[in-house]
Amino acid sequence: MSRYAAPGSDGAVMNYKSRYDHWIGGAYVAPAQGGYFENPTPVTGASFTEIARGTADDVERAIDAAHEAAGPWGRTPAAERAGVLNKIAQRMEEHLEELAVAESWENGKPVRETLAADIPLAIDHFRYFAGALRAQEGSLSEIDEDTVAYHFHEPLGVVAQIIPWNFPILMATWKLAPALAAGNAVVLKPAEQTPASIHFWMSLIADLLPPGVVNIVNGFGAEAGKPLASSARVAKVAFTGETTTGRLIMQYASENLKPVTLELGGKSPNIFFDDVSTADDDFLDKALEGFTMFALNQGEVCTCPSRALIQQGHYRDFLDAGTARTEKIVQGHPLDTETMVGAQASNDQLEKILSYLDIGKQEGARVLTGGARAELGGELEGGYYVQPTILEGNNRMRVFQEEIFGPVVAVTGFSDFADAMETANDTLYGLGAGVWTRDGSTAYRAGRAIQAGRVWTNCYHAYPAHAAFGGYKQSGIGRENHRMMLDHYQQTKNLLVSYSPKKLGFF
């Protein structure tokens, strides 16, 4: 096992600055009202930098800078814009370790994950949208032999993006890459729990972007998020978060008649049919890993497979094996390369998870393993750690219906295909789902019957660019991770052209 030195200590691969202002127009700008807030690492609970506390004045300034940059950036040839995205990817690849440690320290997630997933995925995402842009074509419709409709893609202009805290760099990338590829300028507000790592990212790539194309305004939702989301001067708002804020953002957008894309989470079912256990082989091993995926990223994933539905024929055996697999999870210091589960991102997140363990027990859910805060001691004493937890109960319990956003899975059984689909779809949300079976027909029928935007089939928690990701039902609007996200950041311009010299004859 090896451990990365904590940022700010001897031997650290990266260091944060002691303070971050807003990044506006290609330079750091102090907050208009002069306020800053502390940014603690969830690893120890200690603050490691302070962050500008933005207000409406700062947001306006950032929107001004973005408007200045949007025109020239939108007119930059596609090959050049794609080139910038590829250079960003290259620069990130050259600094992969630093970015991984930066995100891990700020968010509390294991560095094993940021090294192998978050940052490599972000790098690939920039490359994907560079390629998608180069391959994008407008279209033409031949209305008649002298009349042609041309369809051009045009950027929206200035867009607002509000980023969640569970994957601070990757989630920012999911939004930035398509928006920049499409030719927009961006005002981005990181989550107040994870406001710093995106600045470290910017410090690595700032020279590659024209000033004002990406602006970062920090602060709290009520003070900086609201003026950004409600501004009449942004052409679109993209948000990942929860439903009430999603509604509020749609409400603001409706006042300005602006579009939104929203990703609002879920309560994803992970379904294990009896035939999974017909052999003790690689596939069963893979399925058990798929069950244990609820603990990935401490469960702080919108698509956390937080409801496991196990068919009755193999229910006890599979659940026992899944429990044993869960108990092998290595929890510890997020900068240890062997650590599989690190810290929850914030104290309030920790408290919320504990409140769910409480109501789960009150409702009669059985705790098969875990069920409490993890006391890891030493320097991790003040950090926010929760034991990976398996609860057994039924789908009407609140722990089966709400996104706990912790390393907690709620398990129940099902009798047959129809029962599985009924339970799977008995939820307000429809972002992700998992189906595990050796039977291709069952897999296909289940995948089509589940009301969710992404159905992982004999896999889980893969997020490759080029596979559309987004929600059904209350899980949101729009599809990220795919070329179709370019459309969400573009207008369609139709030129309807007549090549005929003849008048119509009406007048």
Next chain:
Amino acid sequence: MAPAEQTEEATPQAPERVALTDEAAAVIRRLTQRHGPLMFHQSGGCCDGSSPMCYERGELRTGDSDVLLGQLAVDGVAETVPFWMSASQFAYWSHTHLTVDVVPGRGSGFSLEAPEGVRFLIRSRLLDGSD
């Protein structure tokens, strides 16, 4: 869309569904001084979902798709604080009593208390015959 004051509660004569801790009431008093009358709307979903969002009264437009769980009375605050939840979410929560508490934290979303370094949090218990 009916204004909050005119909307029926979920189940008239029903048991109390929502309450406040003293600590949460103290935060409500401070926020009211700064922002005026307040409202809660219970969120769901990703990230800070499952947390109650506190806004200036009327900031989030409620409508027929919402249920008013109760009006929270706070000593020293003239107007009660309505607590809302979407009806679809209420269908899954209706068997539990909710207490708004507050913990140190950063919060997210547009909830008003986050800049103070605290976050409202729901603690739940089962409604039973004594309610």
